[in-house]
Amino acid sequence: MLDNTWNNILDWFRDRSERAKLIRSFNESARSAFVAGIAPTLLKASISKGESSYKHQFSNWLNTGSRIQAFTGRVLTKDELIHIGKVILDDKVLVRRLIVLGWDTLEIHGDAGAYGCKWQLKDYIPLPKFNENE
Amino acid sequence: MKMNDNLLQDSIKVAGQVIKKTTDTGAQINWWMWLAVAELGIIAFLILKEKLKPKDTARQRFKNESLKEDIDFNNIINSSFNSLQLYDELKVKCHPDRFPTDMEKNSIAETIFQEISKNKNNVKRLLELKEEAIQKLNINF
Numbered sequence: 436m437l438d439n440t441w442n443n444i445l446d447w448f449r450d451r452s453e454r455a456k457l458i459r460s461f462n463e464s465a466r467s468a469f470v471a472g473i474a475p476t477l478l479k480a481s482i483s484k485g486e487s488s489y490k491h492q493f494s495n496w497l498n499t500g501s502r503i504q505a506f507t508g509r510v511l512t513k514d515e516l517i518h519i520g521k522v523i524l525d526d527k528v529l530v531r532r533l534i535v536l537g538w539d540t541l542e543i544h545g546d547a548g549a550y551g552c553k554w555q556l557k558d559y560i561p562l563p564k565f566n567e568n569e
Numbered sequence: 570m571k572m573n574d575n576l577l578q579d580s581i582k583v584a585g586q587v588i589k590k591t592t593d594t595g596a597q598i599n600w601w602m603w604l605a606v607a608e609l610g611i612i613a614f615l616i617l618k619e620k621l622k623p624k625d626t627a628r629q630r631f632k633n634e635s636l637k638e639d640i641d642f643n644n645i646i647n648s649s650f651n652s653l654q655l656y657d658e659l660k661v662k663c664h665p666d667r668f669p670t671d672m673e674k675n676s677i678a679e680t681i682f683q684e685i686s687k688n689k690n691n692v693k694r695l696l697e698l699k700e701e702a703i704q705k706l707n708i709n710f
Contacts, residue, residue, distance in 0.1 A: 519649040525690040535635040555634035565628040
């Protein structure tokens with residue numbers, strides 16, 4: 436029990452650091468693309484509450500949503516928001532990373548209010564069944 | 570009365586000697602005690618180190634493998650805004666129906682077209698396919 440608790444504490448800190456690193460990398464790339472004119476809209480990733488019904492075996496207790504929001508620049512249409520979501524969901528490596536770091540919901544939002552779309556991440560990658568007693 | 574005083578003085582002397590002896594031998598006992606404590610500490614550390622080592626479970630392996638892979642965020646951002654346009658251009662120019670007489674080119678176009686459809690949200694891969702189409706199918710973009 437002691438070893439489990441200790442490893443869980445270490446894992447929690449490690450995951451927290453990896454989550455922050457991933458969000459930071461995304462935001463840096465989005466900023467560079469916006470400045471270089473590659474992207475007409477500045478995207479910003481953040482951590483959100485998430486959808487509790489989308490939980491999976493790696494889900495965190497709290498804040499399980501990964502939100503990408505159009506920040507400034509051109510206002511995005513619903514089709515564009517859906518397309519951004521599809522691009523992210525098509526990247527299997529990124530989806531796998533999001534899942535193992537405890538996220539279960541992907542949200543793409545416009546710049547105003549709660550206008551946006553959300554997806555259940557576990558639908559886009561087959562998660563093996565793990566034996567917890569192994 | 571005087572005898573009592575002598576006895577008292579003798580007792581004090583004896584007590585003083587006992588205290589001195591105890592202090593002298595106490596230094597040696599402390600040394601061994603600290604050695605034992607250090608030994609205990611080392612044993613406890615080795616046991617805990619072994620016990621607290623992260624278990625190599627299938628779940629942990631899956632997680633570690635996922636964390637090792639690199640993610641190309643620049644490509645993701647670029648694809649979010651520019652992949653549709655490139656895909657539309659490529660799917661028209663590389664369609665196998667454009668090469669009905671040349672069977673070799675038709676076959677190459679078929680393969681490239683399938684790859685284009687599979688990677689329609691990935692600008693980096695689409696650009697590679699565009700280059701391949703220019704070289705193998707002699708298409709001008």
